[in-house]
Amino acid sequence: MNTAANHAEDAIGNGVKNEKQAAAATDEPMSLAQVRQKLKGVEGKRLSTPQTKTNLRGPRLSTPQTKTNLRGPRLWRSLDELADTPEFRAAVEKEFPTAAQEWIDPVSRRGFLKLMGASMALAGLAGCTKQPEEPIYPYVKAPEDLVLGEPMYFATAHPFPTGAVPLLVKSSEFRPIKVDGNPEHAYNRGGSDPLSQGTLLGMYDPDRSQHVLYRGENRQWEEFVEAFTGKVASTKDGTGIYFLSATITSPTLARQWKAVQTAYPKARLVQYDPAIAGTWAEQGIGFQADLSSADVIVSLDADFISGPAYPGFHKLVRDYATRRKQPEKGMNRLYAIESATTTTGMKAEHRLLLRASEVPAFTAELAKAVGVGGVNPPAWDWTAEQKAYLAALVKDLKANSGKSAVLPGLYQDRSVYELALAINGALGNIGKTVFVSEDTVNPLPSDQLADLKALVADLNAGKVDWLVMLDSNPIYDAPADLDFNSAFNRANIAVHLGSHLDETGQISHWHVNSAHYLESWSDCRAYDGTVSIVQPMIAPLYNGHTAHEVLQSLLNQPMLSPYAAVRETWMPVIQKNEKVPGDQELAWRKVLHDGWIEGTAFDKTAKANVQAAYHGAVPTPTAKDSLEIIFRPDPSVYDGRFSNVGWLQELPKPVISLSWDNGALMAGALITKLGVAEEDVVELSVGNGKAQAPVVAMPGHPQNSVTAYLGYGRAFAGRVGSGQGFNAYQIRYTWAPFYAAGSIRHVPGKWGVAITKSHYQDHRSTALLGQGSGDNSLEGDEALGPRGIVRYATLDEFKANPNFAHEGERYDTPSLDTSLFPNWDYSKASTENAWGMSIDMNSCVGCNACIVSCYAENNIAVVGKQQARIGRTMQWIRIDTYFEGDLAAPRAHLQPMLCQQCENAPCEQVCPVGATVHSPEGLNMMVYNRCVGTRYCSNNCPYKVRRFNFLLYSDYETESLKLMRNPDVTVRSRGVMEKCSYCVQRIQEAKITADKENRPIRDGEVITACQQACPAQAITFGNLNDQTSRVTKLRAMQRSYQVIADINTRPRTTYVAEVSNPNPELEETPVEHDPAKG
Amino acid sequence: MATSEVNIHDRVDPATGEYRVIAPGESFLSVTEKVTRIVLTPHTPLGWFGFFAVAGAGTTMLMVALTWLFLKGVGIWAISQPVAWGFAIINFVWWIGIGHAGTLISAILLLFKQGWRNSISRFAEAMTIFAVICAAMFPVIHVGRPWLGYWLLPLPLTMDVWPQFRSPLMWDTFAVSTYATISVVFWYIGMVPDLGTLRDRAQSKIAQYFYGILSVGWRGSVRHWMRYETASLLLAGLATPLVLSVHTVISFDFAVAVLPGWHTTIFPPYFVAGAIYSGFAMVLTLAIPLRKFYHLEALVTERHIDNMGKIMLVTGFIVGYGYGMEAFMAWYSADHWEAFTFWNRAFGPMGWSYWLLVTLNLFIPLTTLWVRKWRTNMIFMFAMSIIVNTGMWFERFVIIVTSLTRDYLPSSWGTYRATKWDYMTLFGSLGLFTFLFLLFVRFLPMMPMNEIRLLLPAAKVRAKTGPEVSK
C-alpha cells in the first residue's frame, strides 16, 4: 500500500502517476463540450452541483492508451452525439414508436423516468430553489399492452459456451432493466450468475461498436452483404471462404451452417473459444451430475461452484447447497483435489493440494484403487498426506457407491475426464448421480485447437480468401504459438462481426457491429439440453446484426430473418409436443412466454453403461521443483468477452477479493522464495513467450505453480476494460492450454492492484497478544475466534450440541431487556410486516451473483480502480472471506455482508439531520435527499456496510446507461451516503399491490435482488411477524445467530451457522507446510 | 529594555521569591503607552508585514484547497471506507482544543483571582476566537454537501423535517456556536474601556471615529465600572462551565459512538485537560515572540511563562493519566474489543503515531517542565509549546484514524494515507489563524490596560485617606 498516497491523488483526477490508468477522466474535451451544449436545458438543475460540470465523466474509466489507440473520435463519441445520428433515431423509433425524442432530448429524458439523481443535490434546496420546467413527451400512438410505470417480464436465455442460462428479464417501458434466472425453468430454477447478470450492462455498454465499417469508413449493412454474398457466390463451391466463430451454441445457427456447407462444400467453419478449446466440453459428450442424491462429491480439479465456467454450474450448485441446508437430515461431503485455490476447495470438507500436472496421475491412482480396469498410473512418489487422503477417499467412495459423484475438471488432461467417467462407472454412479448424453450444448462439436491450427496453416499457405470471424477475437485470444497476428494478414479480406471494435475488429477490413443477445432472435440449450428461445427485449440500439443473418445471407432465402429461422427450427418440435394439435401461434407464444420448449432435454441414458476400463495413457507429472503456470478463465470477465462491463471488472474475485486486475496468483511460500512482495512485478515465461504481471498472494495455492487468469490485458475492450491487467494469452500455447511448465523472475517496477477488502497480507502480525501467527490471517483468527463473526461446527459436534452457535464468549445474544430504554414495538399488533433476512452460510458458495444483481437493481455506481484501491467501492453487499488456519492450506469461510438493518441502529442515533431513521416495519431507512454527508453513520456502523459517494460516481451523462437504470431507485449524487435497503422499492411495490387487492403480502412475494440471483438459495427474506414465513422458521433454528450481537444492535439479518461434514479418518492429519510469509 | 538588561531583583520579588507579575517602575501612563503605541503608531513595523505576507500565503492556499474541495467533493481527501473521518475532524478537534486556553485564562483564572492572568488574558481570548473560527470551518466543509449545512439548524423549512437532537453533531453545533458567541462577547466587553483609552489617545480622526464607535462612548464612570465588573464576573462564571462543557461535548462525538476506542467514559475529562494543555501551549507560542517583538517583557514577565509552564505540567499529567487509564481499562475490562483496539493502537500498522504522541505529549514535556530554570527559558518554552501542540494533533489522529482503521468487522479493516489536499487544508488553517491574529495585534489593544493598571502599586488606595476610612 506504499503508493496509496499517489493513488489517492490519482483518484482525485490529479495527474496519472505510475499506474496504467487514471480514475475518472475528467478531460474529454469534445464530449464535454457536447454534454454542456446538451445540458443547456437543464442548467438550472446543475446550478447547485457544479461538480457535475467538472466531473462529467464521473466514474467511468478511460485509459490513456485507449484514448490514443482507439481510432478517431468514432469510438469515443458519447451517445449524446450519437443521439443525433439517423441510425440512432431509427433504432430508437423501432423500439419506441414515434416517441424517439423522449430518449434523445436530455431534458425530457428526465421527464418520466426517475433517473434524476442529478437533482438530488438540489434536494434540500428544494425549499429555496426553483425546479426547472420539465417537458412531457407523450406517445402519439400508445402501445396496447403498455402501462407506463408498471414493469413487464419476458423470458429469454443467455447463450454461453458451457450452456445457456434461462432468463426472466424485467422490462420497463420496453427497456430491459434487470436480468434474472427463470424461476420456472427446471434447469436453474431462478438462479443466475455474475456473468449473466452483467450482460445487462454489456448491452447498454456505450463503447459497443455502432456501425458497419469498411477500412474504417462507415458502410451500410446491405453493402457488406452485397460484397460478401457476391464474393461467396463467385467462388461457386466456397473455396477460400473460412468462418472463424465462437463456439456455436445455437441449433438454428448450426442448421444454417449445415445449409451453407451443403451449398458451398469447400467453405470451412472453425470454432474457437479460448475457455472451451481443448476441454471435454468442446467434444461431443455431455457429462451431467445430479448432486441432489450424492452423499460424497469428489472434484478432480473441477471448480464447479465458483461460476458458470464449469458446465452445469447452476444445477450443480443448487443441488450441492440443498443437501447442506439441513444437516440434521444428513448432508453431503465434498472432496476437492485442486491445483489452484477456488471456492470449491474452500467449501470442501477435505481439500488436497496438487500441482496441476499431478492431478491426472492422482486420478489414475484413484481409478485403480476403486477398481477401474486397465489403468496404470505413472510412478510417482506421493507424500504421506496424499497417500492418506487417497486411502480415506477410496474407502469413503466405496462405502457410498451409487451415492457418490466424481466430477472431472474442465481444464485438465483429457484422461482425467475419461478416468472420472470410468470411476463413476466402477462405483455404479452412472444413471444414479452421473449421466452421460450424446449431444451437448454445442451442436457442432469439433477439436477447436486442431481446427484453429489448420486454419492458420491455410492462412499461411494463402488458401484463405475471405476470413469471416463471427463473435470471436482471435487477434487477442489465439494461442501464442500460432502467431495468428501475422497469419491473419495473409487473408485477402478479413470480416469481423463483433459487439466491439476490438483487437480483431481494429485490423479487419470489414467490421460488422453485432447485436446483443438481448437485442436479437436466436436459440440455445441449457446444459440439460432444454431449448430456450432467445427473444429480443429491445430493438438493436445500433442496428446490430447477428451470425444468423450473416450465414442466412448465403442461402436461398437471404432475407429470412433470424426470427423466422428460429421459428422454422422449432415449430415442428413444438407441434409434436402438443397433445392435441392446436393453434400453432398459441403454442409458439406459450414457448416464448415460458422461455423453453418442453421435452427437449437430452436423453441422458445414452452411454449408461460406460465400460469401467481405461486404456489411454496418463501423463507423468512434471518434476516437483519445476514451475507450473496454470491458465483459467477469469471468474469475472471470463475469457475477456466481459472486459468492458464495469460491474464485473469491479467485482472482487472469489477468495482473493482482487478487482480490476488479474495477476500472478501464487502461494506465500513462492512469494518468499522469490523474495518479492505483493504488487511487485514478475515476468512469467513459457516457451519464448513472456508476460509481466503483478504478484498477488493466493492462500492455499500449490507451491511451484502460478495461476494466471485469462481475459485481461485487453487493448481495445473499451473505456472500462482496456489496459486492465495483463494478457495471459501471450504465454498460452496450443500444446499446453491449461497448464504449462514455465519460469518466473522478478523484474523492477510496481503494479498497484485493487484488493477490495482488508487483505490478510497487510495485517499479519506476530506481535503481542499472539494476534495472528506469521502464517495465519489475523482477520481470520479474529473473526473465527474472539469475535464470533463466523461460527461453525462439524456434523458430529452439531449433533452433540445443536446450540453450538450460541455458546462461548460473546456468542450469546443479549436479551431484549438489556436496554435502558423501553423497546420499540414491532409486534404483529403494531405492524403487519416486520422484515428480516436469513443467510445460510452453509449454502453460500461465494459466486458473487448477488453483488452484480444488486448493482443492477439499485443503480449502484462503478468507481474505478483507483477509487477501489483506497476502499471506496460502492457495492451494497459483499462477500467477506475469512481464512482459517495455516495460509498455506487454509479453509475459507464466506459470509455475505450487507446492511443488517439493526433495530437499535447505531447509525441512526448519530445522524444530525435524521437522514437515516427507522421505519415502523423495522427497516433502517436511508433517505438520500436528506443526507448532508457527515459520514458519522458510517463510522458508527459496526458492520461497515454503508457506502459514501466521495466523488460524483453516478454517471449522469451517458445516454445508454440512463436507459438501463432502475426507475424505482434514486440515482445517488456526490456527497450522499447510501446502503442496502432490503430492496425497499420492491417492498413498497408489493405493499401497494397487496393494499389495492386488500390482502396481506404473501410470503415470498417480496424477493430481494441478491436473493433472486443466488443460485444456491442461500438468502431468504420475509416477514418476521408471519409465523409461517420461511424466514421466521430459519430464524428460529438453533444455528441462527446474529453477527456482533453482543453490542445489542439487534440485527434483522441473521446467519445460519456453518456445519461441515468431515471424514473422521482425515480429520486430524497435522501436516507441516512451508511458512507462507509473503 | 530587553529582559537581559534588567537585573535579577527587578524580575524576582525579594519578598516572595516569586517572579514579579509586572516589572517595577511601571506607571499608569507607561503601561498605557506600551500598549497603545503598538496600535496607534502610524509606522507598522516591517516584521509585521513579513509575517502578514506568510500568513496571507497560507490563507490563499486554504482558499485554493477549499475551492477544489467544493468542485470535486470530499473525495479529494484520503477518507474512505472504513476511515470516513480524517484530517478535517482531527483539525476541528485540535483547533477547538487550542481555543480553550483563552476563555480559561480570562474566566477561571479571574474567578481564582489570579492577578497575573491580567496581562495575557486579552490576546489569549483573541487567540481563542480565531482558533474557534478555524475549528468551526471544518465541520462545515467536511460534509458531503456543505450547501445543505443549514439543515443542522431547527428552521421551519417546507420539508417539515427537523434536526435530530440525539446526535452529538447537533450538540456540537450548539456547543461550538455558543462558545464562539460567548467568547466574542466576553472579549469585546472586556475591550470596551481600552477602546475608550485608544479613542482618547488617537490622533487621526479616522482612528478616533473607529475606536470612538467601538468604545460606545465609555467614559469610566464608577457606576459603569461596577456593573461592568459584575458582568465580567458573571460572564466568567458562565464561561467556566461552558469551557468545560464544550470539549466534553466534542468528546461525546466519539464517546457516544459504539466504535471500540471511541466508546470510552474517560474521554470528557481527558479531552478537556488535553484542550487546556494545547491551549496554553498555543498561548506560549504566541506570547514569547510577541513580548520580544513588541518589547513587552515588562508586562509579560517570566512569571507568566513560568506559571503557564506549571499549568501545562499539571494538565499534561492529567492527559497522561487518560492514556494510562485507556491502557488499564483495555486490560482490566477484559473486553476483547477494547483490548484489541489498544493493542492495535500501539502495535498495529499505525502504531508509529501512538508512540509519536506519547513521546511528544508525555515523555518530553513531563520530564523537563519540572525544572524552573527551563520553564523560564524562552527558547525552550517556545520549542516545548510547538512540541506539545504537535503531540496533541497526533493524539486526535490516533483516536480518530487508528480506531477507524480496524474496528469490529475484520473484513472491513483499512488504512489511511493523507493526500496533499489534506495537508493544504491543515496548514492553510494555520495560515488563516495567523492572518487573523496579526490583524488583531495591529488594530486592537492586545492587553487589557485597565486590568493591568489594577496591578500597579499606584492603584492601591492608601490607608492615609483621612480618618473616615478607618471606620
Added chain:
Amino acid sequence: MPPREGTYGLLAEFRTPGDLVRAARQAHEDGWRRLDCYTPYPLEEAAEAIGFHRNKVPLVTLIGGLLGGAAMFALETWISVIAFPLNIAGRPTYSWPAFLVPAYEWTILWAGLSAGFGMLALNGLPSLYHPLFNAPNFRTGATTDKFFLCLEALDPKFDLVESKAYLEGLEPISVVEVEY
C-alpha cells in the same frame, strides 16, 4: 426633545485614587446625590464612596439564562415528540438526556448575552456624545491615569459658584465647568 443647554456640572480632577475617594466620600456625606466619579480602572472604593452598591445585571442574566434553556428544551421536545416523531435507533421519542445538552448550552448562551448587553444597556451605552467630553482635561486622561469627581447641575444643592467653592475645598488639581 430639544438638546439641553447650560451647565452639565462641575468636574474636579484629582491626582491619586485616594484623593478621589476621600473627596467623593466627603461630597456624598455632605448630601450630594447627583455626583459621579470617573476613573481609568474599576475603583470599588469610589463607588462605595458615592453610595453605589448593588446593580441589576445579575437579575437580567438570570432571566436570560432561564429563558434560553427552557426555550431550547421545549423546542427539542416539541420537534421529537409532537412535530415529527420518528423511531431513531429504537430510542424513545422523548430522549430527555440527549436534549439536556443543547438546552444547557443555550442557557449559557442567553445568560451570557444578557449579561454583556444588559450591562451596556444599564450603563446607558452607547452614548457616543457626552457633555463630559467637552471638558478640556477629561479626554486627556480619564481613561489613562486621571481621576475625576463630577457634581452634576441636576443636584438640588447645585449652585455654580458655591459648588465650585465647595469642590475647591476638596483639594483637587483643578475644577472646570462642563457645558452641555
Added chain:
Amino acid sequence: MPQIFDRSSNALARMSLVLTGLIVIALGVMLDQLQRSPWVTRQGQRPDQPVPFSHEHHVQGLGLQCQYCHTTVEKSSYAGIPPTRTCMNCHAQIWTDAQLLEPVRNSWYTGESIVWTKVHDLPDFVYFNHSIHVNKGIGCESCHGRVDEMPLMYEQNTLQMEWCLNCHRNPAKNLRPTSEIYNMVWEEPTPYRPVWCAATADKTGVPTAQDVNCTTRDPNSGEAGGQMAALQSPPGPGQGTEGAAPPIPVPIPSAAPYQKFTSQDELGHFLLVHYKIKSPRLITSCQTCHR
C-alpha cells in the same frame, strides 16, 4: 480636546441598533415566505402549452371522464398523459381545421410527440403513486383542485413535503367515497347535505373500494346516486393489479344498512376504517415516498 461625535450621534447609534435587529427579522420572514411562494412552487402559474388545452371545456363543458385521457390512474403510479391518438379520436371529426389544433394534427401526421410542459412536477427523488391514492378514496380534486374550472391548467397546491405530510398525518379530512373520486364538485357532508354510506363485510382479496357504497341521495328514497368509478365495479381484464381477485357482483345498495354522515370528520373516520387506510405512523415513514 473636542467632542468626536456630535449630539445626534447617540440617537443615531441607538436607532441603528434597533434597525439592525429589525432587518435581521425581516430577512428571516422574507426567506420563510419566499420558500413557499408561487415563484418557487409555480403554484397557480399557467405555463405556455403548445395547445391551449382547456380542462374546463372538456370536463365541465363536454363532461369527459378523467380516465378517458388519464387512463392508467387506477392501475399505475403514473396517471398517464393521453397520446395524440386520444385527441384525434374526436378531433379527426370536429374542429378539423382549427388553427389551435395544428400542433395536434402535426404530431399525428409526423409522429412527433406534442411537447407539453409539466404542470405538476414532483422532485425526482419522490415516488408518488396515483393508483393507491385513488383506490383509497382521495379525489382528484383534493390535490389538483377544480380542474373543471381551469381553462388553462395550473398547479392548485404547492406539492411541497409539508403539504403532503399535512394529509398523510390526518388522511380522514380528505377521504371521500371511491365512487366520488372523479367528482369535481364533491363537497364534504354537512347536516344539510348528508352522505349515506353502507359497508359490506370486508373480504380478503376484494378491493376495499368495493366494500363501501355511498350516496348523496337518501337511499330510502330508492335510487342510488353518484357516478360509478371503474374500480368500484368488479375487476375486469383491464385491471391487472386486481387480477388476483375473483369477480364478485357489486352489492345491491338498498340491501346494506346505510349510515348517515353529516360531517367530514365522521365520514372520514368511517372510510378510514373501511378503506383500511394505514396509520399515520406508517404512511409518514420516509420510505413511503423516498427510495
